[in-house]
Amino acid sequence: QVQLQESGPGLVKPSQTLSLTCTVSGVSISSGGHYWSWIRQLPGKGLEWIGYIYYSGNADYTPSLKSRVTVSVDTPKNQFSLRLSSVTAADTAVYYCARGGGTVYYAMDVWGQGTTVTVSS
Amino acid sequence: DIQMTQSPSSLSASVGDRVTITCRASQSITSYLNWYQHKPGKGPKLLIYAASRLQSGVPSRFSGSGSGTDFTLTISSLQPEDFATYFCQQSYSTPYTFGRGTKLEIK
Numbered sequence: 001q002v003q004l005q006e007s008g009p010g011l012v013k014p015s016q017t018l019s020l021t022c023t024v025s026g027v028s029i030s031s032g033g034h035y036w037s038w039i040r041q042l043p044g045k046g047l048e049w050i051g052y053i054y055y056s057g058n059a060d061y062t063p064s065l066k067s068r069v070t071v072s073v074d075t076p077k078n079q080f081s082l083r084l085s086s087v088t089a090a091d092t093a094v095y096y097c098a099r100g101g102g103t104v105y106y107a108m109d110v111w112g113q114g115t116t117v118t119v120s121s
Numbered sequence: 122d123i124q125m126t127q128s129p130s131s132l133s134a135s136v137g138d139r140v141t142i143t144c145r146a147s148q149s150i151t152s153y154l155n156w157y158q159h160k161p162g163k164g165p166k167l168l169i170y171a172a173s174r175l176q177s178g179v180p181s182r183f184s185g186s187g188s189g190t191d192f193t194l195t196i197s198s199l200q201p202e203d204f205a206t207y208f209c210q211q212s213y214s215t216p217y218t219f220g221r222g223t224k225l226e227i228k
Contacts, residue, residue: 004164047165047208049217062216063122096164105171106212107155111164 002026004097004112012091012119018084022097022112029078030055034101036080037108038071040093048093052100053080087119123147123211127220133228134199142194142223144209149189153213156185156194159206159222168207169194199225 008020022036029036037052051061053071061069070083084091094116098108124147134140144154152172157165167176169185172192182197196203204227209220 046221047210047219049210049215049219052215060215098164100212104167104176105153105155105174106217107167107170107176107210108157108165109167109170109176111166113162113164 002099002110004099004110006095006097006112006115008115008117010116010118012087012117013121014088014119015086018082018087018091018117018119020082020095020097020115020117022080022082024078024080024099027099028075029073029080030075032056034099035106036071036073037098037100038082039096039098039108041096041114042090042093047096050082050084050095089119091117092119093117122216123150123214123218125209125211125218125220127209127223129223130221131224131226133226135228136199136201138199140196140199140225142207142209144187144192144194144220146190146192146211146213150211150213152188153211154185154187154192155210155212156183157208157210158203159208165208201227 003025005023012018035052038050051071053059068085073080094114096114097112099110100108126145154172156169159165173185184195207223
């Protein structure tokens with residue numbers, strides 16, 4: 001059974017860098033065929049796709065965050081990570097990691113339970 | 122970016138009811154439309170992918186239809202565990218985008 005679990009600080013100061021890790025179990029990221037994605041839900045709003053990365057290292061990001069975001073993969077640890085720089089209160093959200101692609105036409109078929117990140121001094 | 126317009130934003134219904142939620146894309150996304158169920162404190166759950174394909178393990182009372190720009194999610198007979206928020210999402214092109222969600226509440 002494939003499972004994803006987000007981890008990282010729940011509180012980040014303005015102007016600092018938000019760093020989250022998603023630990024994958026039940027499948028190897030290096031097996032290929034899927035992308036590994038980050039999504040967030042801002043308070044009282046819908047879901048926002050942040051970006052994804054394939055095992056090959058090919059990554060793509062939403063344009064509004066592209067200048068501040070990096071998604072990377074650590075295959076020995078079977079983890080992937082999100083870094084979002086220069087955060088403000090507007091980045092306060094629940095952050096989810098998810099697996100996509102494979103046999104589900106680029107949908108996201110496995111999600112973590114989410115982690116709340118608050119940006120505040 | 123492709124805009125996804127979902128309606129209604131909220132819906133009250135009773136156990137056993139048939140409900141339909143609609144999603145419209147700002148341009149054609151062929152069949153790259155997915156539906157998720159989201160409950161508080163959990164990650165979203167994939168219900169339908171490619172507009173009409175039922176994800177493994179999802180009850181058959183859930184169904185999806187549509188292509189191009191207009192799509193629907195139908196729950197044929199609501200069960201107590203179905204009260205949740207539902208999102209549509211396009212995976213036709215990045216940036217992937219979601220509808221604003223439909224909160225399904227018990228009448």
